[in-house]
Amino acid sequence: MSNEIITLSHGSGGKATNKLINNLFYKYFNNEILNQQNDSSVLPLINGRIAISTDSFVINPIFFNGGDIGKLAICGTVNDISMSGAKPLYITVGFIIEEGLEIDELEKIVKSMADTAKKANVKIVTGDTKVVERGSCDKIYINTTGIGIIEDEKYYYSGDMVQAGDCILLSGTIGDHGMCIMNNRENLGFDVDIKSDCCLLNFLIDDILSVSKNVRVLRDPTRGGVATTLNEIIEHSNISIEIEEGSIPVKKEVSAMCDILGLDPLYVANEGKLIVIVDKDDASKVLEIMRKNEVGQDAVILGKAIDDGKNKLYLKTKIGGKRIISMPDGELLVRIC
Missing domain, CATH: 3.30.1330.10 (PurM-like, N-terminal domain)
Structure with a gap:
């Protein structure tokens, strides 16, 4: 050497x-x-x-x-x-x-x-x-x-394409990258083995587009996490989005570390996850094809688009309540990418 x-x-x-x-x-x-x-x-x-x-x-x-x-x-x-x-x-x-x-x-x-x-x-x-x-x-x-x-004539994927009833899909567990970098960098002493989700998503997207012509949005929730990305989509749409707390996939190590640090995994950075918004009639087959891909095995239907005229992101809690998830005020962790 x-x-x-x-x-x-x-x-x-x-x-x-x-x-x-x-x-x-x-x-x-x-x-x-x-x-x-x-x-x-x-x-x-x-x-x-x-x-x-x-x-x-x-x-x-x-x-x-x-x-x-x-x-x-x-x-x-x-x-x-x-x-x-x-x-x-x-x-x-x-x-x-x-x-x-x-x-x-x-x-x-x-x-x-x-x-x-x-x-x-x-x-x-x-x-x-x-x-x-x-x-x-x-x-x-x-x-x-x-x-x-x-190559496809239909090429436009944007928040203004989202319609009420569309399903929001997520390709896997959230917060892995942000918590990996924080644990590696800040010398916090957590005895956990958290691995970044950094990976390529192009082949997963090819799979999705091969089974559905009704995809509205493709986004990777990097800095600011899933919550920020969904809020950005809502800003360019005429709908609100409701996600289910019980459907949010988080590894137990990430969840534990976030709990101790007072962080919400919804705001933590990812580098290998995909948000897909698709017509509800295609959601099941898109979910199936995602789960067949190596980087989409933990894919879930996270929620749906709703028309309430308020352009908000809602979290439907496990006990049946509902709260608004807003944009974060600042960067949770700088230099994560």
């Missing part, structure tokens, strides 16, 4: 930069488009509507139970493109690296990105590397842009 570290010379454009690019980035990201090695990459002709998304990843710590900043960057970008019903094709990556980062750590991150991109069937086609002085960033930041193609 090498003790070699990133130095400012790796960002100078000279021999050290060239060595880093050739021995690390080209080694793992190798494909015919990237290998054009020009200032810009020329993509094949794309026929259809183009979906594009950009994101930046500053997570702390950069390695965590269930993933790392590299895997997160690819999963997050692929998932965002997929939420529009698009097929993700290409990703660009930009690295901001702090002087002093061990090259072995950088290689683990780059390899993780390459492995995840291969699994998603996307290509990393261009990128950039900058090195900054110690203290100017926290080890490494990654910026990505994703490009996808919308």
Whole structure:
């Protein structure tokens, strides 16, 4: 294992930069488009509507139970493109690296990105590397842009498509990522093994769209959790949403940690969960196909859209009461992605 570290010379454009690019980035990201090695990459002709998304990843710590900043960057970008019903094709990556980062750590991150991109069937086609002085960033930041193609004529998935009676489906347990990062980072001393749910959702979405043409919304409830995402959907609709407390899937370790810290799992971040709003007549078959997918085995029908003219998110409690779930006032935990 090498003790070699990133130095400012790796960002100078000279021999050290060239060595880093050739021995690390080209080694793992190798494909015919990237290998054009020009200032810009020329993509094949794309026929259809183009979906594009950009994101930046500053997570702390950069390695965590269930993933790392590299895997997160690819999963997050692929998932965002997929939420529009698009097929993700290409990703660009930009690295901001702090002087002093061990090259072995950088290689683990780059390899993780390459492995995840291969699994998603996307290509990393261009990128950039900058090195900054110690203290100017926290080890490494990654910026990505994703490009996808919308092949289906019906491509518009948005809150304003939701109708009263539609069902709200959730692909699995909530709060895993946020509590994993909090437990890894804050040294709280919880003796629990919580693993981030960081994963690719594009193939799950393909499965869903193969059985239903009546999907209204596809969203991944990342920062702010399920409660924030549902409130955002409601803001763009003319309906309210009612969810069942007894249907909310939460792992016991996550629930226990949230109870101790006074947190509500509905507001805790996820990085591998999907909210689907679909016509009630298609809900059962969508739920069935979700449960057949590896990342949707714990899928549930969480609730339904209702028309009460108030545009609110309601939680129907286990004892039959009902309360309003609002947007959070602030970030529960920063730098979780």
